[in-house]
Amino acid sequence: MISIKKKIERVITGDNKNGYGWFAHFLSMISKCYGGAVKLRRNFYKKTVLKSKRLPCSTISIGNITVGGTGKTPMTIYVAQVLRQLGYKVAIISRGYKGKAEKVGGIVSDGRVLLMTPEIAGDEPCMMANRLKDVPVIVGKNRFEAGRLAIRKFDPDVIVLDDGFQHLNLQRDLDLVLLDYRKPFGNGHLLPRGGMREPASALLCADAIILTRSDTVNNNETPSLPKKLRPYERKKPVYRTFHHPFVYKIINGEKKIFEKNMQEALRQNSDCIKGRTVFAFSGLADNHNFLRTLKSLKCNVSGFMEFPDHYPYSERDLIDISAAAKRNMAECLITTEKDYVRIAHKIDWPDDLFVIGIEIDFGADKKRFNTYIKDGIKKTL
Numbered sequence: 001m002i003s004i005k006k007k008i009e010r011v012i013t014g015d016n017k018n019g020y021g022w023f024a025h026f027l028s029m030i031s032k033c034y035g036g037a038v039k040l041r042r043n044f045y046k047k048t049v050l051k052s053k054r055l056p057c058s059t060i061s062i063g064n065i066t067v068g069g070t071g072k073t074p075m076t077i078y079v080a081q082v083l084r085q086l087g088y089k090v091a092i093i094s095r096g097y098k099g100k101a102e103k104v105g106g107i108v109s110d111g112r113v114l115l116m117t118p119e120i121a122g123d124e125p126c127m128m129a130n131r132l133k134d135v136p137v138i139v140g141k142n143r144f145e146a147g148r149l150a151i152r153k154f155d156p157d158v159i160v161l162d163d164g165f166q167h168l169n170l171q172r173d174l175d176l177v178l179l180d181y182r183k184p185f186g187n188g189h190l191l192p193r194g195g196m197r198e199p200a201s202a203l204l205c206a207d208a209i210i211l212t213r214s215d216t217v218n219n220n221e222t223p224s225l226p227k228k229l230r231p232y233e234r235k236k237p238v239y240r241t242f243h244h245p246f247v248y249k250i251i252n253g254e255k256k257i258f259e260k261n262m263q264e265a266l267r268q269n270s271d272c273i274k275g276r277t278v279f280a281f282s283g284l285a286d287n288h289n290f291l292r293t294l295k296s297l298k299c300n301v302s303g304f305m306e307f308p309d310h311y312p313y314s315e316r317d318l319i320d321i322s323a324a325a326k327r328n329m330a331e332c333l334i335t336t337e338k339d340y341v342r343i344a345h346k347i348d349w350p351d352d353l354f355v356i357g358i359e360i361d362f363g364a365d366k367k368r369f370n371t372y373i374k375d376g377i378k379k380t381l
Contacts, residue, residue: 012187012195024193031193038190038198042205045168054171055147058158058380060373061172063165065198066186068285068309070178071212071243071360073124073338076162078360079176080128080135082373083158091156092132093146095163096122096139098310105140105149123310123341124162130341131357143170158377165206166197173380174373177206181214181240184229203232208372212360214240237372239365245293247272248337248357251347273299273354278334279325280304283311283342290336293356303328313343322349 011024044050060079064070076092083090096102099122108114108121109129118126121139129137136154140146147159147170161167165177179185186195203209209229250272277300282290287306294301305321307313325333332352335343340355347353362369 008192011193012189027193028189031190034192035190035199039201042168042198042202050169052169052171053144055144055151055159057147057151057156058377059147059161059170059172060158060174060176060377061161061164061167062176062178063161063163064178065165065196065200065202066180066184067191067195067197069289070180071241071358072163072178073128074243074358074360075176075178075210075212075241076160077128077131079373080132080160082370083160083377084134086374086377088157088377089155090158090160091136091138091150091154092125092128092160092162093138093140093143093150093164094122094125094128094161095141095143096125098122098312099125099139101139102141105138105142105146107149107153108137108139109135111136111154117345118341119312123338126341127338128162143167157381165202174376175205175207176210177203177208178210178212179229181211184211200228200232203229204234206236207376208237208239209233210239210241210369212241213243214363215242237368239362239369241365242361242363243293244359244361245297245356246359247354249340249355251340251353251355252350273297273334276300277302277329277331278354279321279328279330279332280334281307281321282336282339283307283309283313284336284338285309290356293358294334297356299334302330311339311342313339313346315346318343318346318349322351325351 008027011027045052062072062076062079064072080090080092099118100120101116102122106116108116108125111134114126114129116126125137125139136150138146138150143161143164150156150159161172164170164172165175185200188194190196190199274297278294280290280294280301281304284290291301291304303324305324321333332354334354334356337355337357
């Protein structure tokens, strides 16, 4: 018997065969009610029926209008790095989804020391804290209160909100909305019939649109928005980015045998991974994106185990993964940086583990985007 959750996932991804037509129709009716509520809520904030609050510093939101997988976390890291290079004091605020501190809030990192485990903070905040050694990371479902905590403790010039587009009770100076170039609106339906958190018209409230995974388009092609996106562009800046995978770490059991800075690691990709037979595992919103990444790194995937997004790996899971790798004659295991955060303290297997990170690359749009951030912040300070 297939669970309700699995049925919904199949309908969202378009796999609604085998008798799911009636179920898809049922979900569509719920989606219409959900869409009406979402539009009403945004209008209430626009007309100040519901009041939003402002923090005494500049605020940039990184968000999307679909569920998961557009690259919000690596984009948040990128924007924080740009701001630091410009000389600003920066703090990051994340919800801390599925972490124990999500409701009460707290400091994940002071910019130097990691103060929470992934179980408490959530995997993505810990991942950002590990990457950004000089940027404090704070979690909390209530972003305004988390922002006040950041200001009291760290006095930042700029706060970057990870996944903040729908958090309307906190005012932002820049709203950056990410869309996956391959499927900007998923299957075109709102939750739960599809993967859209808001209707496409919400893009009218964005200050800039960032198209991720744009390498799916021929480099010789003139950069342009898909026709269905153009009604919402309204002369706002649009940028194209790429997901650039790199070897973040190589682990042997509990002993770290390879860790270099990002640029050095990027240069090591082909030597470290190319041609190796690997067993892969991941727990992401879209696990097949990880498989596509491994294909681009030209390694041979002998087997793959996939788990739900933010999956809390148990000792039994790790034993099963290691055993499956041996059955599939893999030279080593390979996973994502986000998954590694959740298992780093649990690894006791003898197998080599390659950890793949993702860096956002603006390519030809880098200078234009960095200037946009620089000018946008100057106007707010």
